[in-house]
Amino acid sequence: MIFQLPNDSMGIIIQTIYILLFFVLIFFGQRIQLQLTLMELGNMIGQLDRMRINARNETYGKLKKYAKKEELLKDIFERVLNSFVIFPESMDPAGIVQKMEHIMDTRENRFLNDVKRMLNNPDIDEASLKTLSNMVEATMALDMLYKIALHFYLLAKKTGNFYIAVQLQMQAPLIFSFAKAYLQAVYAFKEGAPVGDSVGPLVVSKFIEGKKIKKHHKEFVKDTDVYELEHLKRKIYVVKASGPGGNVGKPGEAIKKLLEKNKNSIKIVIMIDAALKLEGEKTGSVAEGVGAAIGGIGVEKFKIEEVVTKFEVPLYAIIIKMSLAEAISIIKKEIAETYEDVIKRIERVIEEETEEGDKIILAGIGNTVGVP
Amino acid sequence: MIELMLQLGDNAIIDYLLIALMILFVFIFTFTSKSQKSKRMMVKKPIIKTELICIECGFKEIRDFKEGDYIAKETEETCKRCGGKMKINLIYSLEEKKEKKRIL
Ligand SMILES: [Zn+2]
Numbered sequence: 001m002i003f004q005l006p007n008d009s010m011g012i013i014i015q016t017i018y019i020l021l022f023f024v025l026i027f028f029g030q031r032i033q034l035q036l037t038l039m040e041l042g043n044m045i046g047q048l049d050r051m052r053i054n055a056r057n058e059t060y061g062k063l064k065k066y067a068k069k070e071e072l073l074k075d076i077f078e079r080v081l082n083s084f085v086i087f088p089e090s091m092d093p094a095g096i097v098q099k100m101e102h103i104m105d106t107r108e109n110r111f112l113n114d115v116k117r118m119l120n121n122p123d124i125d126e127a128s129l130k131t132l133s134n135m136v137e138a139t140m141a142l143d144m145l146y147k148i149a150l151h152f153y154l155l156a157k158k159t160g161n162f163y164i165a166v167q168l169q170m171q172a173p174l175i176f177s178f179a180k181a182y183l184q185a186v187y188a189f190k191e192g193a194p195v196g197d198s199v200g201p202l203v204v205s206k207f208i209e210g211k212k213i214k215k216h217h218k219e220f221v222k223d224t225d226v227y228e229l230e231h232l233k234r235k236i237y238v239v240k241a242s243g244p245g246g247n248v249g250k251p252g253e254a255i256k257k258l259l260e261k262n263k264n265s266i267k268i269v270i271m272i273d274a275a276l277k278l279e280g281e282k283t284g285s286v287a288e289g290v291g292a293a294i295g296g297i298g299v300e301k302f303k304i305e306e307v308v309t310k311f312e313v314p315l316y317a318i319i320i321k322m323s324l325a326e327a328i329s330i331i332k333k334e335i336a337e338t339y340e341d342v343i344k345r346i347e348r349v350i351e352e353e354t355e356e357g358d359k360i361i362l363a364g365i366g367n368t369v370g371v372p
Numbered sequence: 373m374i375e376l377m378l379q380l381g382d383n384a385i386i387d388y389l390l391i392a393l394m395i396l397f398v399f400i401f402t403f404t405s406k407s408q409k410s411k412r413m414m415v416k417k418p419i420i421k422t423e424l425i426c427i428e429c430g431f432k433e434i435r436d437f438k439e440g441d442y443i444a445k446e447t448e449e450t451c452k453r454c455g456g457k458m459k460i461n462l463i464y465s466l467e468e469k470k471e472k473k474r475i476l
Binding site: 010014184187188191192193194202205209243244329330331332333335336337370371372 | 387417418420421437439440441442443444445462463464465466467
């Protein structure tokens with residue numbers, strides 16, 4: 001024995017330690033827990049920071065390959081990463097969709113021009129430019145996520161408030177899945193390969209492949225193409241964002257214009273899109289339904305719903321399920337391979353719901369990166 | 373617990389053992405939870421494959437993704453079976469099988 005204490009005094013010491021521990025835990029328990037939580041959150045913030053820096057470096061490195069002047073790139077890159085959008089006031093919501101669209105259009109133009117300016121390279125093609133700007137956007141999103149998480153972490157540390165720390169801790173798994181997804185998006189756009197969300201354009205691109213295209217309206221509306229073709233003895237208008245650069249286009253505007261042009265002669269509209277799956281649902285499972293299958297801030301969705309209601313055209317949707325991370329990282333094999341099944345379903349819906357000689361709109365919704 | 377402690381109080385060795393065991397548990401708990409978490413946070417660079425299909429005979433071939441590849445693009449490769457032109461049928465990422473190890 002190292003400590004040669006008499007047996008009963010040892011018992012007393014241990015008993016005192018237990019009683020002391022009991023009181024310490026009663027009075028300082030929460031503070032100890034706060035410190036533990038902050039420690040864990042500190043690790044998380046560190047990890048987020050590494051991810052953010054990784055994304056920045058990847059994006060900056062890619063931009064540098066195309067840029068003519070590095071000082072210019074550095075300057076504008078920093079400014080663009082810190083840029084913001086103020087959404088319109090919703091207190092009086094009438095007309096908010098137009099306001100929203102106007103602001104988002106302005107932002108997109110400004111953003112694309114900024115990317116052009118930072119590269120200062122007249123030889124770059126439109127597709128690479130759009131993919132690069134998508135890459136910058138994903139980097140921005142990750143940067144923002146980090147800033148918000150850091151804000152709450154520092155707030156909890158400053159105020160010593162256990163509940164702010166716990167709130168952040170509760171969100172941690174979600175924050176991480178978002179951060180991971182954005183980082184994967186940066187990698188995907190770096191390569192210019194299709195992402196999970198590209199499955200909509202991919203399906204319609206496969207649908208028109210090998211068929212005789214009667215007319216190809218390039219830039220039917222901004223960033224969106226329309227293909228006219230005959231299939232199953234029906235006339236089909238295929239709507240898709242212009243590829244293969246990273247771009248979602250304006251499918252809502254295109255559908256609106258098509259319906260207004262072909263007054264009352266279009267029988268149905270079919271939309272194909274990627275949709276978020278529930279945990280436990282299989283990635284790449286396909287489901288059919290009705291309604292406007294389109295994400296984003298809602299401008300395009302609003303337009304489609306309004307115009308199909310005006311002309312009383314039934315709206316069908318086929319969705320391919322995936323998680324958020326899968327939607328913005330490079331398309332997985334099981335998602336890409338669903339196209340055959342989806343095309344079969346499209347043909348079945350067309351045969352079930354229309355007659356020969358009818359006109360149909362088929363829209364592939366999503367980011368068309370890597371899909372022409 | 374305390375009662376048990378009191379009964380064993382005369383035996384100092386058991387006390388030391390208990391304390392040592394508790395410390396050991398605390399260490400094991402903190403380290404395992406941390407390493408599991410950091411594993412979950414890791415992001416791996418994806419493996420991207422390009423599936424080519426022969427325009428003439430439909431022969432399929434898979435190779436690594438190259439920058440500039442996009443779907444339906446005609447590539448320089450020729451078909452290994454008939455020598456015809458090939459185009460890109462699909463592009464997708466593969467997951468490493470190792471990652472799917474289950475911890476139960
Ligand atoms: Zn061949």
